[in-house]
Amino acid sequence: MSTLPAELHRELADLLGEGRNWLTDPGERLAYAYDNSRRESLPDAVALPVARGQVQALVRACFRHRVPVIARGRGTNTTGASVPVQGGVVVSFERMDRILEVRPGDRCAVVEPGVLNGDLQAILQGHGLFWPPDPTSAAFSTIGGNLACNAGGPRAVKYGASRDNVLALTAVTGTGDLIQCGSATTKGATGYDLQRLLVGSEGTLALIVEATLKLAPLPPQRRVVRALYRDVASAAQAVARLMAQPVTPSMLEFMDGDCVRLARDVGGAELPADAGALLMIEADGDIQTLPHAIEALMRVAEGEGLVSLDDAADEAARERLWAARKALSPALRTLAPGKINEDVVVPVSRIPQLVQGVRDLASEFALPIVSFGHAGNGNLHVNILFDPADSGQNGRAQAALARVFALTLSLGGTLSGEHGIGLAKREFMPQAIDPATLALMRQVKAAFDPAGILNPGKLLP
Amino acid sequence: MSTLPAELHRELADLLGEGRNWLTDPGERLAYAYDNSRRESLPDAVALPVARGQVQALVRACFRHRVPVIARGRGTNTTGASVPVQGGVVVSFERMDRILEVRPGDRCAVVEPGVLNGDLQAILQGHGLFWPPDPTSAAFSTIGGNLACNAGGPRAVKYGASRDNVLALTAVTGTGDLIQCGSATTKGATGYDLQRLLVGSEGTLALIVEATLKLAPLPPQRRVVRALYRDVASAAQAVARLMAQPVTPSMLEFMDGDCVRLARDVGGAELPADAGALLMIEADGDIQTLPHAIEALMRVAEGEGLVSLDDAADEAARERLWAARKALSPALRTLAPGKINEDVVVPVSRIPQLVQGVRDLASEFALPIVSFGHAGNGNLHVNILFDPADSGQNGRAQAALARVFALTLSLGGTLSGEHGIGLAKREFMPQAIDPATLALMRQVKAAFDPAGILNPGKLLP
Numbered sequence: 001m002s003t004l005p006a007e008l009h010r011e012l013a014d015l016l017g018e019g020r021n022w023l024t025d026p027g028e029r030l031a032y033a034y035d036n037s038r039r040e041s042l043p044d045a046v047a048l049p050v051a052r053g054q055v056q057a058l059v060r061a062c063f064r065h066r067v068p069v070i071a072r073g074r075g076t077n078t079t080g081a082s083v084p085v086q087g088g089v090v091v092s093f094e095r096m097d098r099i100l101e102v103r104p105g106d107r108c109a110v111v112e113p114g115v116l117n118g119d120l121q122a123i124l125q126g127h128g129l130f131w132p133p134d135p136t137s138a139a140f141s142t143i144g145g146n147l148a149c150n151a152g153g154p155r156a157v158k159y160g161a162s163r164d165n166v167l168a169l170t171a172v173t174g175t176g177d178l179i180q181c182g183s184a185t186t187k188g189a190t191g192y193d194l195q196r197l198l199v200g201s202e203g204t205l206a207l208i209v210e211a212t213l214k215l216a217p218l219p220p221q222r223r224v225v226r227a228l229y230r231d232v233a234s235a236a237q238a239v240a241r242l243m244a245q246p247v248t249p250s251m252l253e254f255m256d257g258d259c260v261r262l263a264r265d266v267g268g269a270e271l272p273a274d275a276g277a278l279l280m281i282e283a284d285g286d287i288q289t290l291p292h293a294i295e296a297l298m299r300v301a302e303g304e305g306l307v308s309l310d311d312a313a314d315e316a317a318r319e320r321l322w323a324a325r326k327a328l329s330p331a332l333r334t335l336a337p338g339k340i341n342e343d344v345v346v347p348v349s350r351i352p353q354l355v356q357g358v359r360d361l362a363s364e365f366a367l368p369i370v371s372f373g374h375a376g377n378g379n380l381h382v383n384i385l386f387d388p389a390d391s392g393q394n395g396r397a398q399a400a401l402a403r404v405f406a407l408t409l410s411l412g413g414t415l416s417g418e419h420g421i422g423l424a425k426r427e428f429m430p431q432a433i434d435p436a437t438l439a440l441m442r443q444v445k446a447a448f449d450p451a452g453i454l455n456p457g458k459l460l461p
Numbered sequence: 462m463s464t465l466p467a468e469l470h471r472e473l474a475d476l477l478g479e480g481r482n483w484l485t486d487p488g489e490r491l492a493y494a495y496d497n498s499r500r501e502s503l504p505d506a507v508a509l510p511v512a513r514g515q516v517q518a519l520v521r522a523c524f525r526h527r528v529p530v531i532a533r534g535r536g537t538n539t540t541g542a543s544v545p546v547q548g549g550v551v552v553s554f555e556r557m558d559r560i561l562e563v564r565p566g567d568r569c570a571v572v573e574p575g576v577l578n579g580d581l582q583a584i585l586q587g588h589g590l591f592w593p594p595d596p597t598s599a600a601f602s603t604i605g606g607n608l609a610c611n612a613g614g615p616r617a618v619k620y621g622a623s624r625d626n627v628l629a630l631t632a633v634t635g636t637g638d639l640i641q642c643g644s645a646t647t648k649g650a651t652g653y654d655l656q657r658l659l660v661g662s663e664g665t666l667a668l669i670v671e672a673t674l675k676l677a678p679l680p681p682q683r684r685v686v687r688a689l690y691r692d693v694a695s696a697a698q699a700v701a702r703l704m705a706q707p708v709t710p711s712m713l714e715f716m717d718g719d720c721v722r723l724a725r726d727v728g729g730a731e732l733p734a735d736a737g738a739l740l741m742i743e744a745d746g747d748i749q750t751l752p753h754a755i756e757a758l759m760r761v762a763e764g765e766g767l768v769s770l771d772d773a774a775d776e777a778a779r780e781r782l783w784a785a786r787k788a789l790s791p792a793l794r795t796l797a798p799g800k801i802n803e804d805v806v807v808p809v810s811r812i813p814q815l816v817q818g819v820r821d822l823a824s825e826f827a828l829p830i831v832s833f834g835h836a837g838n839g840n841l842h843v844n845i846l847f848d849p850a851d852s853g854q855n856g857r858a859q860a861a862l863a864r865v866f867a868l869t870l871s872l873g874g875t876l877s878g879e880h881g882i883g884l885a886k887r888e889f890m891p892q893a894i895d896p897a898t899l900a901l902m903r904q905v906k907a908a909f910d911p912a913g914i915l916n917p918g919k920l921l922p
Contacts, residue, residue: 152648200654
């Protein structure tokens with residue numbers, strides 16, 4: 001039994017099939033109560049639709065009863081965006097997971113929302129293609145979730161994030177209407193671009209039931225260069241130089257001095273003692289062009305403050321170079337049991353001020369705070385390390401977080417590059433977005449979802 | 462004197478300065494009555510604001526009086542999007558034409574809407590950067606107009622159109638509210654993406670008063686290859702092959718057999734008699750990588766139906782190769798005094814069906830119809846040639862146009878790739894967009910412009 005209105009429960013149980021695609025047992029519901037934010041709230045029921053018609057009928061019924069509807073992929077997001085904080089019906093797309101079409105000649109694929117990013121990539125590889133978004137969760141996160149959160153990843157520096165790689169979406173609005181936005185073409189000037197508006201809207205505007213994705217040709221080869229710099233300022237200047245020349249790196253990852261130290265001292269990575277910042281610079285291409293691309297990037301990486309520049313000639317060397325980056329996450333865990341992992345973005349030229357400002361906050365709040373991430377986009381993961389069981393540290397971590405956001409905004413940046421807002425950053429939205437624009441966002445939300453039933457309590461304050 | 466309500470006229474004359482930035486003389490208004498669509502309708506007054514505060518005050522006043530407000534760049538669009546069909550106040554941005562900032566390290570520029578695309582490119586060149594949209598009108602069209610219409614051009618195949626190259630917009634809604642959308646960062650997942658929604662909305666949602674543009678590094682060199690094919694099908698297959706490999710061409714232009722014939726027989730271009738389709742394939746890069754890129758493209762251009770493949774080794778050869786394309790437009794004019802130049806888009810794999818379908822329509826309606834354009838995006842300019850003074854030809858041209866759109870939609874394409882909808886294609890919107898999605902677009906419009914004063918009669922039927 002669910003705690004939904006009896007009439008709605010009966011209608012949806014009939015629609016989806018009680019106990020099969022309609023779950024109301026508390027034990028079963030629990031699995032859909034949380035996401036990777038570690039927040040938790042039990043839904044009243046869980047629907048596992050197998051077709052868009054079911055999604056439409058479900059939303060229409062919930063619209064009539066004013067019951068919340070929360071779209072869900074695999075819950076890998078870190079902001080609480082898929083936690084049903086006001087109860088209602090979680091719509092998990094795990095059974096709408098078909099790859100409907102791969103059209104290599106048109107460089108597009110048509111998928112249902114529940115397809116895993118990694119599964120799609122495996123199929124696309126056979127066609128010499130890939131879908132650019134590569135969040136860390138790719139192996140177990142869904143395309144629908146990636147789109148809902150505008151997922152990015154390291155490759156975004158060259159290929160863009162989810163929003164840049166979608167051609168068309170079919171979705172169900174908050175009134176149960178089926179809308180079709182965009183077309184399977186890489187250009188379009190036919191009315192309002194609703195598909196890019198849906199990307200990053202975290203299920204608050206509509207439920208995506210089908211996506212036509214823009215694909216890119218898989219480069220046959222990749223090569224990476226590791227550049228160590230004396231300090232963050234030198235590394236940031238190199239990032240600006242790298243982004244201002246014509247060979248766009250396929251990844252451009254950054255670690256601050258604390259991260260370098262941790263990777264060396266705790267993670268055991270081979271890194272010199274005088275390195276105050278690290279860049280991983282990757283290029284992709286074919287066997288003819290790649291050496292020239294790497295040469296061009298190495299030339300530009302050189303400059304004031306460079307400590308060393310290592311080119312990985314083969315796969316083993318490549319693994320060795322990435323080892324420092326990979327040693328980082330486990331090393332972070334040894335410092336403190338808890339971390340707040342933010343993903344603020346600033347214009348590339350402001351990276352030094354952001355990193356220095358974060359170091360100052362670490363001193364002020366007496367907590368380790370380290371920064372690393374996607375430097376080519378100015379998208380840094382600022383990690384505040386603390387012990388959640390220690391109420392003093394907990395309070396200081398929250399206070400430091402607010403200051404990280406204020407600092408980011410003062411540098412012309414924004415709250416999130418790829419994780420989204422969800423619950424975690426909702427209260428900070430009024431600092432990032434002015435009242436008139438926020439009011440307009442609420443009006444836009446009302447146009448899609450007049451009853452406010454889609455993922456209530458998220459994104460907009 | 463204008464025909465506006467006297468109170469509104471006085472308020473706006475005071476705000477802008479009668480005769481200076483507020484024009485009501487019919488002769489002066491006439492210059493703002495038409496655009497490149499050759500449609501015409503006299504506005505009641507013309508405002509030439511110099512600051513966003515004036516734009517806000519003007520829209521607020523017009524909102525109170527329910528008087529139309531029509532944003533205008535230089536009127537180069539071909540769809541009637543800037544023709545004030547319901548009178549009202551044309552807001553021409555010609556005096557808000559400052560380049561406010563060029564930030565090479567952040568690969569962005571901040572501009573007022575009245576800056577000419579070409580003027581911006583000239584400034585950017587000095588920084589080794591460019592803004593990708595390159596419509597034919599670039600020398601005399603504005604950034605604001607480019608954004609309003611989602612202008613593209615041949616470079617879009619590699620670099621995207623206007624929508625893909627904007628980071629943030631400041632705009633005035635239909636209630637006179639100033640909204641700030643996006644940030645000067647290349648990644649963002651902070652709330653709804655309103656800036657890309659504004660791009661292509663043709664002034665029906667808000668008036669853009671400032672734009673932060675995403676810039677790309679200027680490639681030091683370009684080289685072009687001309688490929689001639691026996692027929693359109695062979696050329697289209699080559700396009701699909703070219704787009705499915707990792708070296709994305711910086712331009713990939715197409716001419717059908719009729720265009721090739723015209724360029725040769727009327728335009729005097731040196732082209733063999735057995736060429737049934739032509740591709741111009743351009744790559745950009747640096748001196749090291751470009752030869753390999755061209756080699757890769759030439760390798761892929763080869764295949765079934767190739768007649769000849771010419772590589773331009775120097776600038777003179779490059780000019781010679783482009784001559785056929787340049788001979789086309791003047792040659793078209795010799796065929797008929799009038800033309801309808803459409804810019805439909807289809808998935809790349811459907812180009813052969815589109816071109817064949819268009820040839821069939823040319824026979825059926827006994828009018829020359831030729832196709833050329835941006836093949837890498839499937840964006841073809843279908844030109845229906847006729848004598849507007851001949852009512853029979855006129856009627857057949859209009860009938861053929863409706864069939865071109867129906868054909869395009871049946872192939873999974875859409876009405877416009879880069880020209881937009883405006884007045885010209887508004888009546889066809891219900892064929893391209895289903896009723897639920899159109900209704901939602903109207904709701905979105907109402908969220909931005911509740912009184913419906915912004916560019917009424919355009920885009921949405």
